[in-house]
Amino acid sequence: MDVKDIIKPENKVYSKTSVLTDNVMHYCPGCSHGTVHKLIAEVIDEMGIQDKTIGISPVGCSVFAYNYLDIDWQQAAHGRAPALATATARLFPDKYVFTYQGDGDLASIGTAEIMHACNRGENIVVIFINNAIYGMTGGQMAPTTLMGMKTATSPYGRCEELHGKPLKITELISQLEGTCYVTRQSVQSAAAARKTKRAIRKAFENCSQKKGTSFVEVVSACNSGWKLSPVKANEWMVENMFPNYPLGDLKDR
Amino acid sequence: MAEHILMKGNEAIAISAIRNGCDGYFGYPITPQSEIMETLMVEKPWETTGMVVLQAESETSSINMLYGGASCGKKVMTSSSSPGLSLMCEGLSYLAGAELPCVVVNVVRGGPGLGTIQPGQGDYFQACKGGGHGDYKMIVLAPSSAQEMYDFVDLGFDLAFKYLSPALILADGVVGQMMEKVELRPMKDRMSNEEIAQKYPWATTGKTPDRKQNVITSLALDAAVHERLNDKLQAKYKQMEEEDVRFETYMCEDAEHVIVAYGCMARICESTIDQARAEGIKLGLLRPITLFPFPTKEIQRLTPQLKTIMSVELSAGQMIEDIRLAVNGQIPVNFFGRLGGIVPSPEEVYEAFKKEINK
Amino acid sequence: MKEEIIIAGFGGQGVLSMGKILAYSGIMQGQEVTWMPSYGPEMRGGTANVTVILSDKKISSPIISKFDTAIILNQQSLDKFEDQVKPGGILIYDPNGITRHPKRTDITICSINAVDISAELGNSKAYNMVVLGGYLQKKSVVKMENVIKGLKKSLPERHHSLIPMNEKAIQEGMNQIKDINKA
Numbered sequence A: 001m002d003v004k005d006i007i008k009p010e011n012k013v014y015s016k017t018s019v020l021t022d023n024v025m026h027y028c029p030g031c032s033h034g035t036v037h038k039l040i041a042e043v044i045d046e047m048g049i050q051d052k053t054i055g056i057s058p059v060g061c062s063v064f065a066y067n068y069l070d071i072d073w074q075q076a077a078h079g080r081a082p083a084l085a086t087a088t089a090r091l092f093p094d095k096y097v098f099t100y101q102g103d104g105d106l107a108s109i110g111t112a113e114i115m116h117a118c119n120r121g122e123n124i125v126v127i128f129i130n131n132a133i134y135g136m137t138g139g140q141m142a143p144t145t146l147m148g149m150k151t152a153t154s155p156y157g158r159c160e161e162l163h164g165k166p167l168k169i170t171e172l173i174s175q176l177e178g179t180c181y182v183t184r185q186s187v188q189s190a191a192a193a194r195k196t197k198r199a200i201r202k203a204f205e206n207c208s209q210k211k212g213t214s215f216v217e218v219v220s221a222c223n224s225g226w227k228l229s230p231v232k233a234n235e236w237m238v239e240n241m242f243p244n245y246p247l248g249d250l251k252d253r
Numbered sequence B: 001m002a003e004h005i006l007m008k009g010n011e012a013i014a015i016s017a018i019r020n021g022c023d024g025y026f027g028y029p030i031t032p033q034s035e036i037m038e039t040l041m042v043e044k045p046w047e048t049t050g051m052v053v054l055q056a057e058s059e060t061s062s063i064n065m066l067y068g069g070a071s072c073g074k075k076v077m078t079s080s081s082s083p084g085l086s087l088m089c090e091g092l093s094y095l096a097g098a099e100l101p102c103v104v105v106n107v108v109r110g111g112p113g114l115g116t117i118q119p120g121q122g123d124y125f126q127a128c129k130g131g132g133h134g135d136y137k138m139i140v141l142a143p144s145s146a147q148e149m150y151d152f153v154d155l156g157f158d159l160a161f162k163y164l165s166p167a168l169i170l171a172d173g174v175v176g177q178m179m180e181k182v183e184l185r186p187m188k189d190r191m192s193n194e195e196i197a198q199k200y201p202w203a204t205t206g207k208t209p210d211r212k213q214n215v216i217t218s219l220a221l222d223a224a225v226h227e228r229l230n231d232k233l234q235a236k237y238k239q240m241e242e243e244d245v246r247f248e249t250y251m252c253e254d255a256e257h258v259i260v261a262y263g264c265m266a267r268i269c270e271s272t273i274d275q276a277r278a279e280g281i282k283l284g285l286l287r288p289i290t291l292f293p294f295p296t297k298e299i300q301r302l303t304p305q306l307k308t309i310m311s312v313e314l315s316a317g318q319m320i321e322d323i324r325l326a327v328n329g330q331i332p333v334n335f336f337g338r339l340g341g342i343v344p345s346p347e348e349v350y351e352a353f354k355k356e357i358n359k
Numbered sequence C: 001m002k003e004e005i006i007i008a009g010f011g012g013q014g015v016l017s018m019g020k021i022l023a024y025s026g027i028m029q030g031q032e033v034t035w036m037p038s039y040g041p042e043m044r045g046g047t048a049n050v051t052v053i054l055s056d057k058k059i060s061s062p063i064i065s066k067f068d069t070a071i072i073l074n075q076q077s078l079d080k081f082e083d084q085v086k087p088g089g090i091l092i093y094d095p096n097g098i099t100r101h102p103k104r105t106d107i108t109i110c111s112i113n114a115v116d117i118s119a120e121l122g123n124s125k126a127y128n129m130v131v132l133g134g135y136l137q138k139k140s141v142v143k144m145e146n147v148i149k150g151l152k153k154s155l156p157e158r159h160h161s162l163i164p165m166n167e168k169a170i171q172e173g174m175n176q177i178k179d180i181n182k183a
Helices: A035-046 A062-066 A080-091 A103-109 A109-121 A169-174 A189-210 A232-244 B011-021 B035-043 B059-071 B081-098 B124-128 B146-163 B173-177 B193-199 B223-243 B261-280 B298-306 B319-327 B346-357 C013-026 C040-046 C076-086 C114-120 C124-138 C142-152 C157-176
Strands: A055-057 A072-075 A096-102 A125-130 A179-186 A215-219 A247-253 B004-008 B024-027 B052-055 B077-081 B102-110 B114-118 B139-141 B167-174 B179-182 B247-250 B256-262 B283-288 B290-292 B308-313 B332-337 C002-010 C033-036 C048-054 C066-072 C083-092 C108-111 C178-181
Touching: A035 A096, A035 A125, A035 A189, A055 A062, A055 A080, A062 A072, A062 A096, A080 A096, A080 A109, A080 B024, A080 B052, A080 B059, A096 A103, A096 A189, A103 A109, A103 A125, A103 A169, A109 A125, A109 A169, A109 A215, A109 B059, A109 B308, A125 A169, A125 A189, A125 B124, A169 A179, A169 A215, A169 A247, A179 A189, A179 A232, A189 A215, A189 C002, A215 A232, A232 C083, B004 B011, B004 C013, B004 C142, B011 B035, B011 B077, B011 B102, B011 B146, B011 B173, B011 B179, B024 B035, B024 B059, B035 B052, B059 B081, B059 B102, B077 B081, B077 B146, B081 B102, B081 B124, B081 B167, B081 B223, B081 B290, B102 B146, B102 B173, B124 B167, B124 B290, B139 B146, B146 B167, B146 B173, B146 B179, B146 B223, B167 B261, B173 B261, B173 C033, B179 C013, B223 B290, B247 B261, B256 B261, B261 B283, B261 B308, B261 B346, B283 B298, B298 B308, B298 B319, B308 B319, B308 B346, B319 B332, B332 B346, B332 C040, C002 C013, C002 C076, C013 C033, C013 C048, C013 C124, C013 C142, C048 C076, C066 C076, C076 C083, C083 C124, C108 C124, C114 C124, C114 C157, C124 C142, C142 C157
Parallel strands: A055 A072, A055 A096, A096 A125, A125 A215, A179 A215, B024 B052, B024 B077, B077 B102, B102 B167, B139 B167, B256 B283, B256 B308, B308 B332, C002 C066, C066 C083, C083 C108
Antiparallel strands: A179 A247, B004 B179, B102 B114, B139 B290, B179 C033, B247 B283, C002 C048, C033 C048, C108 C178
């Protein structure tokens, strides 16, 4: 039997949303980005807001998010996505504006921007991918890198004297009056992904109700940066990341 | 009759933004330009024209808010003074790279570092030679009166959208703080979202089924693609040099000597010219209105009739380099400048001029 | 006509607003004007000054080193600006708190006891308008009707009820300015 014999309408059991492009993703196999992209695309599709959604991509592995989600995108300087989103949401109050940021982008270089955008309660959605490492630049230490974790810039493991402790940015964000919904999710299993999708949907719905900033952290695996196989990376994440970054809603109002 | 209002240059910037259909202002307080945002907040344009005004958490953030707003095809602007502009250089490089239009005002004070809040022109290199990283330039307009502060907001937007490039208004503490009478030009409406989507098909207005997605980025990892982008930018800067050089001359027709000065120094030097003329010395003034593109050709046109040319600046000799490039060794290029926020009087400039020509 | 004026004194004496009203009066009279304040640390020691130029023609430099008129409201400003009055020019000062009085003989020197006059009027805030009146008596660069128009333009609407009081203060200043030295 040939491939052509299989690809027939009557054999179709699943089709991806058209909001996801046909471009082959550059992400490493096992990376969480692809799953989160797909979830956002599905939410946009299901809500019918493709023509009203503007994404802001960061600097980091997901700089190329615009290649995969077929919506209008602005690609920001490192850490500045919330500033772009602020202006965009204020100038287009009826659009859905979201930033997609990693831990280096959001919790290190862009700390001021994310704090103030959330504190002002900008009517935006923030998707925060926390994999505790700088992926794109080759596995350096991030603010969210766990204690003892080895990275290119903490080759002997993160130690408190040298680097301080991991930054619990999402806990800080949840304290800000401007945020209406702050949650921490993950995508290592189908069940987890389904929960994350519900969280993303809720965040976008908050946007239409002009409730303020919705912040969705996705605790993610970077198997390349962690130097583990995809399966091992997910196991390591469950064992080590989740105790430090417990899943669930931090705020919902 | 048009209405004349007495206002500071800084206030003129704010009022002009509202009256010229500006969609958004994002700024951070710094002396000597804080009156710009203060005036906007008092005027509350969000209740009249719908213009957004926001005090950002830093200059870094303001310039990136411009990146977001400009990506939407909106007329957005910010203002700051020297140290703030240094923080904005990253964003300006991105705006130039992503080919986004916006207006940025720098009411220059003395530097380096925290420097002084008194007037300066030491940001000439930063403004005209790029400032941030990479091969980019910006339109640089140098107002010398409150009226020009008012008019250059509109001109700045016109040029920014013509070239899809940031336009910088390089003012100084004198022009910002001085009050003069300003004629309010007719109001211009803000554009509707539909007009923007039609006029700026590149803008991130939301991907509708009838078009491809719009992506605003300055990233191009493919070498060939990136070189093409750079070639395009360079062609644009060439076009600016061909089409949008602006300057003013005063008593240059029969001049044997010319002073080149911009901003507040041009005003001061105009009085110097009058003093020289009263003593029979044929001195003229060339005032660049655009510092980039620089009036190189006008200097070259004047050079054969001149014995000397002199750059007068509130800096240690920055614009003089562009004058030297234009003159190309044909006549002596002299210099007079004051630093530290000290603004020389016309007499002081005249003395310096006489000393140089009698050397 | 070109009149180049420095107004200098303590912050809070209404130096800048006096200059603004004068500049606005000039606009109402169809003149070109510039108003250039000192700002920031130049106001060290609590002094404030503003250069106002009124002219029939376009004004080139807003920054000048010699003045037709100096209106001086404290000792530091007197020490700084007495020498910068053009020969034949006018120096108007408030002697209140002045220990070293102006000495030049080649300029006209006038005094105005604006603190006392404004106190007698029952409104110390009209201090600067008394001084302005004294100046206008010596140099009628702008007509009274244009000064009133200038006041209206520079005061916010809610303060327009104060205009008659200000007019009265200007009038008192005109009446009570004294000549100390004639150039």
